[in-house]
Amino acid sequence: MGFLCKAFGHKWERLSNKCSRRCRVCGTTETIEHQWQLIEGQCAEKCTVCGKRRSIECTFDGCKCVRCGNEKHSYVYVDGDATDLQLCTKCGKYYLSRDLRTRSTEEGILDMFETLISLHGDILPQIILTDHIYNVIAYDVIAAKRQQLSEKEERILNLLYERGVQTKAIDDIRARIEERKKSRSLSNDEIRRQEYDANADEGIFHGGVRGDK
Incomplete structure (x- = not known):
């Protein structure tokens, strides 16, 4: 700090687009407070001067943030170990995770879905998502x-279809299977054709006569 600034104080000027100021006499700089403004639809604020952002805590009304829409539920398992269906004790929302607990075998997973359908047929449209169809029930088929x-x-897919649950996804799976059957059938026909050609050529090589196909 120079003598003049010690004697008479700094002569501050604000730096453009920065939350800091500089003495035009001695060049000393210091930070100043940000001018925070809430970003609409987010739990975040942005400084109107320098553009810095910061997160703020959600404000929940029940299980949903009034600003950003983030949800925070208090789930409990509805059927004990029988199914993986969960229910929020605050808002009553049902939830079925893709990451099924302690069900490491395909048979165990499918058994759980059968139990789920028998116990909760009335709410299946709320809880069975497209991901459950593609990535859980028929994963190996989708992955070819x-x-x-x-x-x-x-x-299981028939039971869901009868209840009008994820019918578009189920139709898609069945269409894929039919396409693969057709493709496999064509491949088998081509293999038989190649075998026929090879046998015919072998006959010609040994003096046989190759007939028209």
Whole structure:
């Protein structure tokens, strides 16, 4: 700090687009308070001067933030260990996770869905999502690891379809299976054609006569 500033104080000027100021006499700089403004639809604020952002806590009305819409539920399992269906004790919302607890086998997962359908048929449209169809029930078929549904998968999808649950996704799965069957059928026909050609050529090589196909 220079002598003049010690004697008479700094002569501050605000720096453009920054939350700081500089003495035009001695060059000393210091930060000043941000001018925070709430960002609409977010739990965040932005400084109108320098553009810095910061997060703020959500303000919940029940289970939903009044600003950003973020949800925070207090879930409990509805059926104990029988299914993975959960219910929020605050707002009554149902939830079925894709990450099914302690069900490491495909058979266990499908058994759970059958139980779920039998116990909660009236709320299935609320809880069964497209992800459950593609990524849980018929995952191996969608990933082309298998060419067709198992008997239990078919039964579960039929039960859901009868109740009007995720019918578009189920139709898509069945269409994919039919396409694969057609493709496999064409491939088999091509293999038989190649075998026929090879056998015919072998006959010609040994003096046989190749007939028209």
